[in-house]
Amino acid sequence: MVEASMWSLVSTIIGGIATLAIFSFLLKENEFYRFFEHIFIGLAAAVLPLLTIRDFLWPKILEPMLGLNVVVYPDGTVSEPYQPLSLLYLLPMAFGCLYYFIYSKRHAWLARLVIGFSLGLSGALAIRGFFAEALPQIVGSFKPLVVFSAEGAINWFESFNNSLFVVTLLLVFNYFFFTFGKEGSIQGKIAPLGRPLLMVCFGAFFGSTVMARLSLLVERIQFIVRDWFSALLQVVG
Amino acid sequence: MDPRTKLIRIVTLLGGVYFLVYFLLPKSVLLQLGIQQNHESISNGFIVVGAMAIGLGLINLLVGHGAKIVFKRAGWSNSAALLIALAVMFFVTCAQWVGSLQSSYDIREVQLIGEFASRIVSDDQDASRRDTVPSVSQRIGALVGYGQSKAAFMRQMVESQDASLDSQESRRALLDELRIALNEFQVGLDGLESSRVASLGEGNRAVMEDLVARATRLGGAYSALRQSDQTLTLFSRLYGVLYDGLFVQLGAAMFSLLGVYIAAAAYRAFRVKTVESALMMSAAVIVMLGQISAVFLMLHLGSFGEEAYRFLPKVRQWLLEVPNSAAFRAIRLGAGVAGLMLAIRMWLSIESKSFSSDKRG
Amino acid sequence: MGGLEHATPGVLAVLAFAGWMLFRHLAHAANGHQQFIRRIPGVDAIESAVGRCAELGRPVVFTTALTDVGPVLFACLGVLHSIAKRTAQYKLKLIVPQYSPEAMAIVEDTVREAYRSVGRGAAFDPKSIVFLSSEQFAFASGYMGLVHREHAGAAFMFGVFAGEALVLAEAGQQVGARQVAASVSPEQVAFFICTCDYTLIGEELFGASAYMSREPVQVAALAAQDRVKLLVGAFVVLGVLCATAAQFNPVWNSLMPHQLVLADWSMWKTWFESLFSRVWR
């Protein structure tokens, strides 16, 4: 048990030093911060590509291609037949390697092939994504301006809410027209009304973001005050 | 338009064709065309193209910071620290991965006993496969032979590890579970061997299914122990320190700066100068008060405190559900339409001049 | 309301309408039709910020932050192209910190193209396109250090942002840079309003790109976009009226417009068959 806690002790202490290095930026940009800034960029650059290989390229692409996913039973039969079609993955892999022609002066256009391909791909997906997300949103906006309660009387609170919702939606929607609203047109006159309503929305964002940001600070201080200090005491003690 | 640009535009079109066809055609047609059945591997193919770009960032860093070191430019020592961190993390991550791959293959060799036994039963029941595989007695003979050799290897491993008394309590529990599973498996295997099963009639199949259960338990116990051992290797420890100790903490620390920055931004910029900033601030304060209404209970303000504790979250809920949702939905729908138009332009390569490549080499 | 896995006839009609609007306005632009675009205040702030840098001789920083290859990157390129032309003309140092390797290739081409278009192709320095990291906060920490060390005079933040937006804006604020931001991520707009000199909200980014470059393709897309938005707006108004009428007489529920758009192929088939048989009889 001692050996395991020694490693986690080292991990916590290094984590505390790294946190204080980043916090030192609050005083001013300094060497201590700059050193850990570069360490952070270096670690990130190593972790990201390897995780893509380890969690996707290897299990889903390379293992089937090399036949390593096939289990050979003691009697010579196999768990699943080798899929020669998986070798077709070599085509997109070769095509994807064209990215690296970015660095060549003469053949940079080859990189444009694969970049264009991914532009076309993300364009097509964005088309489907728009309809899948927008349609329920539009249908959700069909709110009756007058709402009756079960007993048949007008429910004023719901009616007010729905009317305010629809008016706000249309005014803000109207704010984002760019090729209408020539001087003197109605649309041009009511367009500015959208901006104050937007401010209510951004105020709500600011208020809820305060909670988000402070939570991060709380967690860091809790780590320093609780975990790091007790790790230091253990080492010193 | 030069041939290269034409080729780029055709490839861009092809990039989007598959997914647009998949979206535009009804499912029934897709099934008839056989697209639906192969959709997963086709999609994986597209993901592979993007995954190949993972080295780009690495090359940029190596070239940029490498040049700084070689030519001893300002800040080269930090660049050296960056590249060392990159190399160490790369090596440790690879070593840890290779170690876990090796142990997962070892685990698979034990697990295949259970898989193979259940496969013998299922193949025997499937008329179409029965004649493509060896006879039941041959297969069971191979199973028993393989099972005995694996059991002997694991018994020897368990006994050697029993001798080393310093292992932790949790590991001892895993070792005990493996020993029990091993003995159970040995009983099942010996029973199968002695019963000389030649065909899988009603009675014999129960013996086999019993062995499958025992082998599966053995596989589970062995994999639990090996996975626990895997976390104790040097490279796993180093990976833990670098990943959890350094990388995770640096990320969390960077993000936490926002906690103090937001305070500075609120103090400096949240000044009521215009109607708009007054509206923005009052909405922000209403939302904040709704999030911390518990404070009114703590300040012992009597009935006012209770009333505020109950009322403020409702006001916040109303502001978020009505004015905010309406305004934000309008932003989202507008941006959605703009995105749709740009998506069509991108797919059809209706590019703006700044991106057109007529003059590019 | 079920999900949308495959397009319904209604969705195809809306997509066809969008395509038609785009090609119609592209044709107008090709014939030299001058399309009206309302004045976007943020764009004037961009030009004055670059001018200030020319006076002080301090570098200009332009970042597309987390924007990956996609529709938003296109809009940012329109603005970057205009700014790069100005920095080329004023012989100012332009630095473009990058997050996405894929986007970086396109950004580099756009800046090289801008320098070439004002006859200063030789002055373009590929090292001005600086790759920092593709991890969000490693990128932010690199950007903070860069803005401080280069003592940036103007900082432009255009595109998709997340939590790091405030870190980027605070870094520019600390060195006294003139800052203009345009974010399609609404949750970050509140911070940019607090910390920047001017903030373009949501789609104004697309509008600014067309307004600054005045390129036929971008202007046509903006015009087409407004027509499709008009369709969506009319759809909402129609739906609200039906929903309100349905409170008085439930028959209106069957006339709700979305049912038309969401009806899949089999429903249309049955409608036509019943219509056809009624007409035939």
Next chain:
Amino acid sequence: MERRLIYLIMIVAVAIPILFEFSWAPSRLVSAERMYQVIEDVRAGEGEIALVWLDFGPGTIAENQPQAEVILEHLFRRRIPVVVLSQYQLAEAVLNSIPADIASRLEHEMPGQSWRYGEAWINAGYQPGGAQMMQNLAAAENLSKYFGRDVNGMPFTHYPTFAALGGIEKVKLVAEVTGLVGVFDTIIQFFQKSDYRPTLVHGCTSITIPEAYIFLDSKQLHGLLEGIAGAAWYSELLKRNHPESQNDRLLVRNTALIISHLVLMMLIVAGNIVGFVRARRSSDG
């Protein structure tokens, strides 16, 4: 100098409640109550599961981890089998640690009962590919075959509970816990079929709370945890039904959050006063 003074004030305001470990009751959040009911009403029969996306890493662990913990604790208590997975590479650490911690906490609380890996939950690991992967997953007829192996390389078929999973219609609940941009939209836009859309709940960092409300309104989203405050109130609801449930560290953190909110609002008032005085002085001068 002003800026650094503000930084110091905030750090001290946050550190005090943590140092002295005092905690107040959390604020009541209506959305957390509704989400509690949504998970309480989930019915998962044979071969039916919950998908829990842990799409967060070091940056937003402070808000997302408590949310993931209360959601998993509730699903584990209701014995609903869970597949944890992620669209984010850097979520690897939390995919392993959080379910394991909750399972051992529950086993500690209720000796004799077990929440073992492979029975209560399984870790399908990192799923790259964004929208393409998501529509692939939605179209899969057999999720066990689609995932193939868990993050340790073990086949899904090895674990009886997860050996024969059907398609998307067998997913009775999808929980997305994230602070990232775009991953939540990917689920909203692509994880559906024309005849089935699973119940979706969401643990979001507070910054995206206003955005999530439009999806609650359009019924694309059925439950929402609003940052740490949402997780704190949800843990309070769990505690009411399961008194032994522990949430003290979360409540201390939530209290520090409340105090820092108060300090920040005072800074806004101070900022306005200073601004007003300076404006007055410059107009007099």
